[in-house]
Every structure is written in structure tokens, then in C-alpha cells.
Amino acid sequence: MKKVHGVCPIAPAVFHDDGSLDLEGYRRCCDAMLKGGAQALALFGIAGEYYKFDREEEEALIPVTVEVCHANDAPAVISNTRHSTESATKWAKRIEASGADCMMLLPPFFLKPGAAEITRHVEAVCDAVSIPVMFQYAPEQTGVTIPPEALANLAARHQNLNYFKIECKPPGAYISRLTELLKGKQAEIFVGNAGFQMIEGFRRGAQGVMPGPSMFDVYRKIWDALEAGNDAEAFRVHAKLNALLNHIRQNVEMIIHFEKRILQRRGLIESARCRSPQFRSDAVYDRLFDELYADLEPEFIR
Template sequence: MTKLRGIIPILPAPFTDDGASVDYADLRSIVETVIAEGAHGVALLGVASEFYKIDDAERRLMIETTVDQAAGRVPVVVNITRNATELAVKDARHAEEVGADAIMIVPPSFIPPGSAAIIEHIHAVADSVKLPVVIQYAPNVTGVSIPVSAFLDIERQRGGELYIKAESVPPGPLLSAIVEQTEGRMGVFIGNGCVQMYDSLERGAAGMMPGAAMVAPYLAIYDAFVRGDKATAFRLFNDLLPVLNHTTQAAELFVQFEKTILKARGVIKSDVCRRPNAVPDEAMRTMLRRYSDYMKERFGAPLMP
């Protein structure tokens, strides 16, 4: 039986104004904010965390800070992103040692080694800890394609909690195949800003892993769906969709918009992303401000107070 569920936002990495350091006080502020809003868990060191711009010491301290701030109130999921199996195993063991509740494994993507080696990597990292495992599958980002049959083979070979974060485009067919063919034993989460959230819930998704800046709207949709009020969930999702369409146009833009919103809300002090980064032009920023007012009308609170 799967236990991770609901809305588990990916935490951004808040930096100082010069981008030189991670602001760990602001990281604590983000964790506290999303827990107070009702998030069912937190995840970090994903694409939305700019994991590819974080050094080893920062990575370790971000995990330790997040686990400490969460204090057992919600599960903490840690992304394992190394291309080398030996390094990924070390990272997974560190996450377990400091109190993470689950790991999420990104298949090796730089000079992809082939399906057999990727599956071997996933097994080696998963076997190194006694934690629930999420496999992040984002072929549009990593360039690594894995057939549905491979995920089903992994599920058959493994015991314990196993999930996939489906970020293929579209995610629906993969989600349905896994839910149906594992009879729900393998839970499926959706990423990519969750722009297919409602369809995914209808197909049996265990939950969503969106960004951390707009947790409340996602929760409103999810809560309405699980209590059986699908009409409200569908309406709220379609209210949110134009905002997602604007903020998720590119990964780096999404990270920047996340931080801009969190700064405007007073959750973090700086919305700096480490270079090289995407910079929205003034028209995009103006549209974000328009959507701030729109969100106040539709959900009762502006994006940027």
C-alpha cells in the first residue's frame, strides 16, 4: 500500500541577493509556509530547486535544514540526481541518515547509458536505503526514455513503497498503465507544474508535485476531488489553468516566477536565480501581475500581495 499522497511541493533554493549563498533562513521560511498551508509533504533538489546549480555542501545542508524544519510533521522527499551510481548511493545514504522520509531517483541522463544500465542504477540506489522510492521520469528534460514495461518490471522485482513521478508529455497514458497493471501498488505523482492535474486525478494519481509558490490552489482542487466534489475540482482546476499556462512555459522561467511570487508574499527576501538563468521580459512580468489580481478573484488571495 502506498503512503505518500496529496500535494508535495518541490522547494526552490533561495539565494542571497548576489547569488553566492543559499539563504537557509529563507529555506526554513518556505518549509514552514507550505506546511502551514496544508501541504502533505515537501520535496527538494528537483529542477525547481535548481539542483544543477547547487554545490555538494549546500546540497547536504539544504537537506538537513529541511528535515529539521519539517520536524516530522510531513514527509521529506529528497531527489538523488547523480549520474554516477556510486555517488548517487552516497547521496541516498546521507538523506536516510539525516532523516529524509523518501528518496526520488533521477535516471542518469548525461550521455545516457542505455535502458539496462539505467534500471541497474535505479535498483542499486534504491537497494542502498530502507526508504520509499520515487522514480522521476522526465524524458523531455533528461532525454532518457524508459518503456512502461521497464517500470512494471521494477515494480515486480521490488518490495516496499514504490512510486513514479510521471513528467512525460502527455503523462496520462503512462499513469493509467502503471495504476491499472500494478493494481495501485505503484503510486503515481505528476510534475511539470501539474498542468494535467484534473485528468491525472481521474486516472488514479496518488498526488501532485507542483512548485511551492501556489500550494493553496492545488490543495483546493485536490481536496474537492478526494471528497467527491468533482464538479468543484474541475471548475477550480480550469480557473488555475491560465496561470499555469503562463508560469510553466519553460523550466527556468517557472523557477523565476516561483521565486518572484514567494518574494512578493514575504516568504523569501530575494528572488535571485543563479546564472545562467532565464529573465522574463516586462510583458511577461506585467501578465504575472494581472494574474495576481485574477487569482484574488478566483481563489480569494492574490499571487503577489
């Protein structure tokens, strides 16, 4: 299995103007992202509109993702978002059979199951496969809070629970505590939440960032600067990125809307179509977006 490290964007949902899945457009976009600096891709993340696909589309997207990642010598991460433990364990085996290098696991959150049930769910899914598992901790989106001690206990019992995507607010102390608890285990932590706190996360021991898809090369520029010890460059680029993110990420559907527009503007997808229900922009949103985008645009690869 290929190790997941560094900049691992969430793969976008690519549609035609009529809302149908653009599978070949998706393939081309993912290939361009990987060639342009992304070090892995994750399918079915929240920023990738996983909740708007039907089963047939999911089945079509998985092999394309694995194929394009491996063609670029990059790991493929496939997220398991099923809410029932029975479905999630079946889907986990499907993900493993696809050749994916890692399975990300979003715990069930509809009707807010208790801690014991979530633990049983995670245990069952980890036991169902041998590939590495990444636990996604996203309490803002799911409404489910889990202490770092619980994640560390799960990792101690499951050898393949090797990654954690942390996107609570604030994430810093949580990352530090989880890093301390995981000491001695082969486990790595990724920063989520659009990478707002990726510099702090790096300083606290995170080994990667999992942002949205459209500015993968900007995140890579920041990550490379951090690894090189060039904090001044990392702060310079990150400040410009955060200015744009602060505007376009006022909720999840809003950032998905603008991520699609950035991908289209950069020539990586043909249509910026989002499936409904979706965010609807207006002239004021758009004008500020254009101004902040223009300031960040020189940081993109050519």
C-alpha cells in the first residue's frame, strides 16, 4: 500500500451542465491535480458532494480514482460514509477490493448515535478489512464529538487504524493530545477544515493536509515551504489563501460552489454545475470572490 502523506485533496464531483456525472471530465481533473502537485486524492469526502451521488455513480467513480492515482504513483483514499454498520462493513470490503490504498471512515451521525454505538461501528469496519483506515473527525458537520482518548484507544486495538483527519474547531490542542496518545504507534494525523490551521497543525506534528480540490498547488507550495523550514514563505502564501477561504467557506455548500468555479476558471473542469440543493451566489459575493481570487492567482502553477 502507498503511504498517504502531504497534500491529499478531496476529489471533486464533476458534472455536466445537465447535472449528470462527467466521468471522463473527472478523470482528466484528477490527473491534472496529481500532475500539478497533489500527493494523493480522497474520493467521497464532504467537499466532494458524496451525499449527492447514487450507488451506480459511486461504483463508477471508485475504479477511475484508483486507476488515475496509481498511474501517477499516488495513493488513492476512498471514504466509507455508510450509516449502518452492516452496510459500512460490506462497503469496506468493496473499497478494499478496488485496490484503494486507504479507506477513510466517517462515523455515522444521523440521529446522533451514542459513543458506544460509534465505537462498535468503527471496530466492525476496521475488522472487516486489512487496508489502512483513516478516521475522519468532523464534529462541525456531523454534530458528533469524540475525545482524543477514544480515538487512541481504537488505534491501540486496531493495527490498521493508521490515519486521523482532524477538523474540529480549534484543532490544535486536539492534534497535540492525540499525537501524544498515539506515541509509539504507526499513525499519522491530517489537518482538515480547508487547511485553515495547516501551519499550526504542522507544528503540532500533523503529516498532511486534506483540503478541497481547486487550489491543490497552493497548499503544496505552503507544505513544501514548511518542510523546508521556510516559514516566511509558508506564512506569505497561507495568508493569501486564508483571505479567500474566509470568504468562500461560510458554509460547506458555499465552498463547494466556489471550488467548482475555481476549477472551471483554471480549465480543470468544463462545468461548475453543483447538484441541488446548493448555494446560490449574488453580485456582492462574486465581486469579493473575484478580488480575492486575483490576489491568490499568481500562486497557482502554470
